[in-house]
Amino acid sequence: MSNSIILVINAGSSSLKFSVFRVNGAGNLQAVVRGQMDGIGTRPCLKAKDGTGALLVESDFTTSEAATVADAITLVGTWLREHLQHELLFAVGHRVVHGGTQFSHPVLVNSEVFTTLEQLIPLAPLHQPHNLAAIRAIRERQPQVPQVACFDTAFHRTHPQVADLYALPWKYYESGVRRYGFHGLSYEYIALILPKIAPEISKGRVIVAHLGSGASLCALQAGKSIDSTMGFSPLDGVPMGTRPGALDPGVLLHLANQCGLSGVEMEKLLYKESGLLGLSGISSDMRILLESHDSRAQLAVEYFVYYTAKQIGALTAVLGGVDGIVFTAGIGEHSPVIRARILQACAWLGVSVDTAANERGGPCISSADSRVSVWAIPTNEELMIARHTLGLINSRKGEYVE
Structure with missing residues (x-):
């Protein structure tokens, strides 16, 4: 070996x-x-x-x-x-x-x-x-x-059924139309290392914000996924680099019936032309938008912050309160500006940021008197996959059959 x-x-x-x-x-x-x-x-x-x-x-x-x-x-x-x-x-x-x-x-x-x-x-x-x-x-x-x-969906299988339902005829749920949640390997890694990095919140109510070109948030209760902002597809929830996040389905009906968009055209619009890129008209890269003085670039950043903070509020309601918030992935790990702006919008939760710690990148970025502790923790989906692979092969030696 x-x-x-x-x-x-x-x-x-x-x-x-x-x-x-x-x-x-x-x-x-x-x-x-x-x-x-x-x-x-x-x-x-x-x-x-x-x-x-x-x-x-x-x-x-x-x-x-x-x-x-x-x-x-x-x-x-x-x-x-x-x-x-x-x-x-x-x-x-x-x-x-x-x-x-x-x-x-x-x-x-x-x-x-x-x-x-x-x-x-x-x-x-x-x-x-x-x-x-x-x-x-x-x-x-x-x-x-x-x-x-x-x-990516497996970690979210611990959701209560009510969290995964859409209010559609039951036959669609039975055929697989339900909220699955994604970025599960990232959330699983954070849940795995929280007891070492932040033991005081690892068994409590934690909201993890996986913010990158793809973005979502997950509500953890004692390390298990209770709810997530992504649903049936990786399009739902908060706005992303080129994906819109939550969207009124009436918009899709309008685009199809009034604007004449085909399924293929709509797929391209929703996966590749929307989100930060669509709003700004400049870039899907948060770093470029933060450096830009263009009003639409600034609006795209404001929109991202607004809806991420809004989802933190929603997941806090799901958990019945929150003990900790964790930022991870590209933006979550590397952008103190975005972290600070999101947390400023969450001040009503009793969040207080340690500005110097946030600039350093943590891991703990909340002040000593903050009612909710806040962390910036790098994720490692690749290591999670390697651990699963090693563990499964070792447990099944001699059982691998083609």
């Missing part, structure tokens, strides 16, 4: 993120490589760093060399074999966006499981196909290597 590695893959439509963890003798995981292949099908570029952050490779490829996710898997695999010559690939863990109602825990992928995951594509049409393309590519090239699917 000392020379064994676990490969973690997060495949998107135009990018392939990957991490490599070495499995040490005691079963500990050490991050040794982290990288991604961007611009698949357009301007492919492979970039990777080692566990200390030192650059290992930065290489461009032609469009024909990396036209698909499968091509990217091949190129990344070739580079990893050259870089990690004496390491044995123990298993591959995948981020899979949707587990539907069927999967509440990570699962070893065999033919039956893969077929079930394909049936879930309609629930996440822009994510699931790419997640499965990576699994398929590895199954074709190295069928002997066990693969584990880890689901």
Whole structure:
């Protein structure tokens, strides 16, 4: 096991993120490589760093060399074999966006499981196909290597049923139209490390704000998900880089019936042209918007802060109060300005910010007299996937059957 590695893959439509963890003798995981292949099908570029952050490779490829996710898997695999010559690939863990109602825990992928995951594509049409393309590519090239699917929806399966309902005819709920919640691997990691970083709130009522290009919030009670701002799809909840967040369904009817938008056009609008980009007309990147003096850029930031604070209020009501707030992901971890503005809007909760600690990035960023403690904690979805993969394979040794 000392020379064994676990490969973690997060495949998107135009990018392939990957991490490599070495499995040490005691079963500990050490991050040794982290990288991604961007611009698949357009301007492919492979970039990777080692566990200390030192650059290992930065290489461009032609469009024909990396036209698909499968091509990217091949190129990344070739580079990893050259870089990690004496390491044995123990298993591959995948981020899979949707587990539907069927999967509440990570699962070893065999033919039956893969077929079930394909049936879930309609629930996440822009994510699931790419997640499965990576699994398929590895199954074709190295069928002997066990693969584990880890689901963004699984952590939220602890919701009470009432939190996952839509007020639609019951047949739709039975067919899978319900609130699933996403970013579960991130929330699971935060719940896992809270007892070490903030033990005083880990068993209490905590709201975690995963704020990045994709954004959502989750209400935790004693480390379990009670509710989340994302629902049936990753479009719901707070505004995001290119996604609108919560939207009156009447708007969609209007866009279809009065504006003549097709399903394909509406999908592009909602996933790629809305959110901060749509409001500002400038960028989906919060850093660029914060630096801009353009009035629409400032309005987009204000909108993001307003609706995030609004959702904190809603989740506080769900929990019956709140003991702690945790910021994580790209914006949540790295933007003291956004954290401060959101918390200022939550002053009614008794939140008081330690300005110097917030500027430093925490981990605790609330003042000593704050009634609600506030934290900035980096998430690590890749490590969570690697832990699940190692644990599942070890528990099922001798049981892996294709």
